[in-house]
Amino acid sequence: MDQYFNQMEKIIKERKTTSRIRFMLQDVLDLRRNNWVPRRGDQGPKTIDQIHKDAELEEHREQMKVQQALISKKESSGGSGGPHSPGRGVSPQDEGWNTVPISKNRPIDTSRLSKITKVREGGYSGSRPATSTLNRFSALHIHTVSVDRYILQLNSLSRERSDRFDRSDRGSDRFERRDDRDRNQLQVTKRSFSREKEERSREREQRSSADPVRRVASMTEERDRGMKRETAATPPPPQTPTTPALTEEELEKKSTAIIEEYLHINDMKEALQCVQEMNSTQLLFVFVRNGLESTLERSTIAREHMGLLLHQLIKTGILPKEQYYKGLQEILEVAEDMAIDIPHIWLYLAELITPMLHEGGHPMGELFREISKPLIPLGKAGVLLVHILTLLCKGMSHKKAGTMWREAGLRWKDFLPEDIDVNKFVTEKNVEFTLGDESEKDRKKELSATELTRQLDRLIQDKADNQRIFDWIEANLDEQQTSSNMFVRALMTCICQSAIICETPYRVDGEQIKQRAKLLQKYLKDEQKELQALYALQALMVQMEQPANLLRMFFDTLYDEDVIKEEAFYKWESSKDPAEQQGKGVALKSVTAFFTWLREAEDESDNS
Known part of the structure; x- marks a missing residue:
């Protein structure tokens, strides 16, 4: 209960609220000090x-x-004459008053x-x-x-x-x-x-009976006007204007106070608001650094709470990822020296970092690569990652954690020194789930088109860059599967779906196709793969009930970005494959102008 009244005293002292609220809070505090006995009894209505x-x-x-x-x-200033003067006369006072005894x-x-x-x-x-x-x-x-x-x-x-x-x-x-x-x-x-x-x-004596009232009124009005002018000349400082950015030293002191209060009362909402009110986005790495330093040698619960606070700051957009990595790397750079005084520092750091892998935080691949940068030269990256994966498996299955590792395209050899045997390290640290067994690999070779499409679509919807998608494909699919028509069709469908702007009428986002052009070019290795890609696009149009002019826009973009060549377009036009005839007639009619233009352009180039 005391913490609530401490908060009320803090609000009163900061003077950030209106006077009315501060006085009401002060009344409550006074009432508590008086053992909840009001100064004045309740008075009912009077007649x-x-x-x-x-x-x-x-x-x-x-x-x-x-x-x-x-x-x-009068008695105190009566003098030798005593308290009363003889007779009924009036006695003048020092200040000009005449009083009757x-x-x-x-x-x-x-x-x-x-x-x-x-x-x-x-x-x-x-x-x-x-x-x-x-x-x-x-x-x-x-x-x-x-x-x-x-x-x-x-x-x-x-x-x-x-x-x-x-x-x-x-x-x-x-x-x-x-x-x-x-x-x-x-x-x-x-x-x-x-x-x-x-x-x-x-x-003057005749007017004196009427003048005093007017003079008193005018004097009072002048006094009131003077007070109003003084009040208007010195307005109270505004409460809401944006305060200037804090210096690093000021922000460090304020960060320490916020962290201590948060760890004491565990009020996430209040802590988020306090960090946002500091209005110093470019210096929030100081807050991250202070939070990690102040909880390294505290309890496991304190470290978990601090990790959850940093995760919420990232999730709500208050803390930029760059500031988080900057503050974290300052700690990681000296972690090996701190290990002398804190032998379990890698486990403690893992407890602070693991909450970042929760929903809305950092992707595993990005997080592990960033935190490993200062540790790889020291040979400590693998140690920290093992602790993080072990803690992660306490909140989810080993299978799911291993899937996250493989989907991120992570490999142990990228984090371990060259002279360390990866298989031996993985076995000793009990993280074999990151490699997967043979049965897992066999099952992945037999992925259905639906499952493959779902995985690729998730990566593209997450706006993963091409390198991340390359890493996932390499980690989860073998060469035989990446060469299959099923994989080519799934990849083409996912990319084209992400490029459709769902307006009336439908339009194609050319920038999206341009961004994924290299990804398509890598797997559309020959004319046959390009033909399969066009079949997948045709099936997508049938699924969308043949939107007007949409296929033509796709053909123009794919041709301009050199994803599909002229020969593949002509082969698709003349194809009589019975399995690919659904919607073919409507599709051909919608791209008649494209093929007319393509032939005219080819004739002009031949004539020249």
């Missing part, structure tokens, strides 16, 4: 009368606090306080809306308005002083300029200036 009573009680409570604060302040035993009429509140609320009109008495926080609002009034009085007093000084300066300037003219005129000017000042003071 309007209860709300009114609660609001009045809160207002009265706040007013009592204000009055007590004023009394205590109230004895401690004097009762407070709460009805008057509520009336005062209503008068203040009603007086606020214009830009600041009046506060309803139903507001539970109206007392706080009254206190804020009182502070605003105090600030307003200070501002107005400072303005009056500045106005008086300014006018005095202007009056003195006028007096000095007119001093030489006439003293009588000077007296008139002084009296007029005094009257003018008194009139302006009276007008």
Whole structure:
């Protein structure tokens, strides 16, 4: 359970989520620390009368606090005169407030306080809306308005002083300029200036009753606008923009944290997301290297989990194969030196690599060839492959593992030093299933056309290159079978099927035929094999119900790529073999234009 709350604390500290979610998570954490006792009990709905009573009680409570604060302040700053001045006069405070002394035993009429509140609320009109008495926080609002009034009085007093000084300066300037003219005129000017000042003071006092509200509202609006401008000027940093690529050192630290967390809680989905969020595809070999290093000396389960994580990263496309091989080869290059401290290092590496052979991972041929590159010069490639095959057989039959080995076109002599006897090595390591016995070889010589077509079609659909298909044919078929008409027809059918673009109308992918041209040329050794290939193409058209113009496109492409020569086309045209007459008439009619063009081209070449 602790790991879930640790994750919640981590989410809160990273501040990658919204404030609302973070606060909700923090509430859960606080509730747990308080033994799941809420700070406030559940409060049911209240009636309007209860709300009114609660609001009045809160207002009265706040007013009592204000009055007590004023009394205590006066008592502490009363001076030699004692806490009360003689008579009922008011005593000015340091900050410009005038308070009426109230004895401690004097009762407070709460009805008057509520009336005062209503008068203040009603007086606020214009830009600041009046506060309803139903507001539970109206007392706080009254206190804020009182502070605003105090600030307003200070501002107005400072303005009056500045106005008086300014006018005095202007009056003195006028007096000095007119001093030489006439003293009588000077007296008139002084009296007029005094009257003018008194009139302006009276007008200011008359307007003072209405101005404070507007000034307070305008000051508050200006403060709000200022805060909005500051908020707009400094927006919070965006959460989603792509972060710059990490350095190798930063990625190494982050990789170590992700791996440790994954091995601790075994959360595959979380680990995949964390690796993807690092946004450093070109440096993921560091993650692979760290993962292999950190689990080499751990438990078998930890190594299997790490291997499964790397397999899922490959399967989902987060980890490119090149980055996986780069990180793995850095470990393999120093594996022999590490064997001094880790005697079973080859078994441990096999436990990390074997999950890659699961569905969606690496083909066996590609994987074994890549991991053997740094090990063949050291003579350790065979040792590692034996461990991988042994572990693989724990999850599948020996027969299936041997089939995968042979279908990949792998040979032990490519991985072992020249001075080692392959048969002896295979026998000692108990991997005879990679060679197959004589009965297996005899059975393969008798493969049916359906089985052969299925195997070839799987290789082509997997987009295997020509060399891989050559290796499979050489490892699984003998020379007699590769020379048979059945093999030629199966190969031709699979390649032509893969080149058909299933649209309306059907079209031929010329690039696919061009890519497989060398494969066809190797096994279409003579005119008879080429004729069998054309028969297979004819049967494919019959199976597809003779699509319009499709056979003509195949003939053009096969001729242009020099897969089938003119003589084989002419021989197919004139063939009367009873076994190959199904669909022959329709096929001939569909390629009439091809043969017309072929003969015209031949006549032109003869004439030239």
